[in-house]
Amino acid sequence: MRQKHFFSLSGVLFLAALLVGAAPAAAITIDDFSTTTQQSVVGMPTQTVSSGFSAPLAIGENRVLGVESTSGDLTARVATAGVFRHSQEDSSSGSTSILWHGTTSTTLVGNGLGAVNLQEDGGTAFRLTVNSFDFGFDTPISGRITIYDAAHPSGVVFSAVNFNIAEAIQIPKSIDIPFSGLSSLGTPASLGNVGAIKLEFFGAGTALDLSVDWFGTNGSCALVPSSPEGVVDQCGVCGGNNSTCLDCVGTPNGPAQPGTGCSSGQFGQCSPGTYNQSCACSGTPPSSEICDSIDNNCDGAVDNGIGVCTDCAGTSGGTAILDRCGVCNGDGNSCLSCVRRNISDLLTAMDGGAKRQEMAIRRIVKGLDVVVNPKQKRQLEAIRVEAHRLQIINWIVSWTIPVNSVVCDNREFCVTTSNQPIIDDYRVHAEELRVLGLKAIAFRKRLLRTPRRALDRFVFDVNEIHAQNVALLASVPVEQFSCS
């Protein structure tokens, strides 16, 4: 039996435990093993025995001790000193276990703890505080922690982590077993939805004594969790009563504060309100009913008690209302004075203009490849690369401007975004292309005899194409409007 339990899982799950400093820090407590009367189960050779005990301060308020002996005597005991002891005689093998599942029943109840969140206080590991371990004949003791997912009452979904204690312990020592070491043979159990927990120790054929003072996690709140309350309140306070994060109407983490909107619970125009300094929700007071499609006197009926109202279209009892522009039944857009224009032609011209600037430069340096020395060849290549780089930038910049331009006179209902940074960007790079063109002409002049007329033509091209591109910018709308 021991072989089956220990070795079948150990290959997958074995994890050397981390040994950390002495006294236990505050953390979720699963069990501190306090008890009023000693609880124990003893397994004689090849016996499996288990027994449940009430334990008001342990998780689930109960614990079930078990022993599975394959040879010799083993004892699992929770002593009144507040410790769990695993003891075995010489030549004994087998395991001891403690199961917490909210009941003294020895049949596993996979959701017996409710749905405990073992990470709610920031814990990252199980923590065992070991009071003593004799490590006789240098024989280590192995252990395993198993958590069962509360979504599966039969206990079929579980994850487990193995650990090893391989040193003599004479003064209390905390051993952290990281949650990250949990493995499962199928669907993993959720650390946030734990319904049962089991701790086991496996003896190894020799006399052993292990004394454990405390079992829990390494989180920040040393309380025993209960479901659904947990150990941390809604305000994030360990053991708190939700009182430290109340809004002005007494809801934890609620939105109500003086000055925020609220509903007064009344009808009509009296309904929307604002919390005042004493957190009373005050809204518009009732007024005499008038024909305006609003429940002015807050009695739950619109335009009542004043005869038949005529709407803005002159219809008796009609429902037409004035829009924000003062138009009866209007769509609210008539007063915006928006002009919509598709400027894709303009953007195409800007894009093409940048390409023409690059092409002019390529014409200037044409034919130089055969007359340059290696150093000049690098300069020549640099001119071509830079011309192309600047062209690409202005190509992208051109199409950053929205193709559909909307310009409105009435800014009251509109949000505007400026196109000026884009325009300036294009202008800067167009000028850089012009300067690069003039530099290319000077470079050519140094290297290749070129007729005066041809040089003048290059200069004219460089300046003229640049001037045409800059002139296009005057047609780009400076602002873009978005009206609702």
Ligand SMILES: [Ca+2]
């Ligand atoms: Ca204890």
Ligand SMILES: [Ca+2]
């Ligand atoms: Ca009314």
Ligand SMILES: [Ca+2]
């Ligand atoms: Ca009214």
